[in-house]
Amino acid sequence: MISGFSDIRIPAEPENLARLTAFLGACADASGCDASLKNNVLLSAEEAFINICSYAYSAERGDVSVSCGLRDGQLVVEMTDEGVPFDPLSAPVPDISPGLDERTPGGLGIHFIKKLTEGCISYRRENRRNILRFCFRCGSGEN
């Protein structure tokens, strides 16, 4: 959790995606993000959330805490879970060149986050928690 930021804690189940989207959509709006950047925020958050549901909590259930706010003119999102160690940044880079018949699904989520955040993403394992933080050039830059 980041002081001064708004936050939400939700069970890590895909059915709660709409709650995550509503929370971060409101945060993006309050931070002055335009529609395109807001989409980037929501898309990155979905990919991170679904990864946590699938991998950090593959065996047992748990919650995800999400913080969102402006810092130094950037919209910062931090997602924390208490699942097994899972570093999405260590996932292999997908090959996006094959044609339809050769193309295999998977690996795209983290690729999206890296692209949409322009590399502003970090992972750390701390106190038995996975903490993923990513940011966007969003807002007026006056905060």
Next chain:
Amino acid sequence: MIIQTMKEGAGLVVTVSGRMDAVTAPEYEQKFEEMLSNGETDFVIDFEKLEYISSAGLRALLSTSKKIRNKNGKIHLANVCGNVREVFDISGFTGIFQVHGSVAEALAVIAG
């Protein structure tokens, strides 16, 4: 997500509105399973009203497209724009699908 279909001579036009995300993508796959089992083979998918797509949506699009092609069917996309276009571009999907500027254009290609 709302999926509407309309038979247009050469193929079935499928209009997808709203969001294709991890929650709604299975509905998309299920709808195409139904259409394929009803004997439909040639599809134009109109994404003009699609506001959002994630990797889960792309996976559903990819797997249904493979099923259509396995039945020697045709799949053409129309009106891939805005946020959806950006996601297509960064995932390399723009290059693996036949993407058209309008439904009429896509239907004309299917009719040959």
